[in-house]
Amino acid sequence: MIVISACLCGVNCKYNGKNNLNEEILKFLQEGRAVLICPEQMGGLETPRIPHEICGGDGGDVLDEKTKVINPKGGDSSLQFIKGAHESLNIAKKVGAKVAILKAKSPSCGCGEIYDGNFSATKIKGNGVTAELFLRNGIKVYTEKNFHSLK
Template identity: 65%
Template sequence: MIIVSACLCGINTKYNGANNLDERILKLLREGKAIPVCPEQLGGQSTPRAAHEISKATGADVLDGKARVVGPEGDDATEEFLKGAYETLKITKECGAKVAILKARSPSCGHGKIYDGSFDGNKIDGNGVTAELLERNGIKVYTEEDNLEDIMK
């Protein structure tokens, strides 16, 4: 089983109420190989919601209590992001998933690169909160931008 970001399956869970449909990920879902999750919704965030970014840090810093997840007006959603990450980890463990395909650059799901907290589109090296937690627990994390050829088989 593979954990996937719900927005990549065409489910309208994106912060603006839309989705990020990726036909390859939807195919995995249709074949019964994937379970869609939205860590932000699992943490209690509504859809639509304000965009959030990790304030000049990474998901590792949030998990270690050294950074916050904030909206453009400064609202703090750190607790919701942490709750969503741990709920996603629980689902991952319950279904025995060893792989996750998550939405690139997201403050929850981003892997390798995330937005820097300036809300200017700048990116930094690092993971979102959920991606970091999954990796710390032995889950191999990819984004839709990675080469997924082997996973798609």
């Protein structure tokens, strides 16, 4: 089983109420090889919701309580992001997933690159909260940019 960010399979769970449908990734679900997650919704955030970014670090720093996930108004949603990451990990463990395909650059799902926390579209090296928790638990994380070797 593969855990996949629900937005990549057409579920309207993005912060703006839309999705990031990727037809190639959707095939994993259609073939019965995947289970969908949306860590932000699973953490209790509404859809649509105000955008969030990790301020002054990455998902590992959020998990280690060294920094926060904020919105442009300064609101702190770190607890919801952490809760959603742990709920997602529980699902991954229950289905025996060793691999995930998550949404690139997301403060939850980004792997290798995320936004810098200034809401300026500037990217930095790092992982989102869920991606980092998955990696810490031995789940290999891909994004829609580099999943092609899984076919």
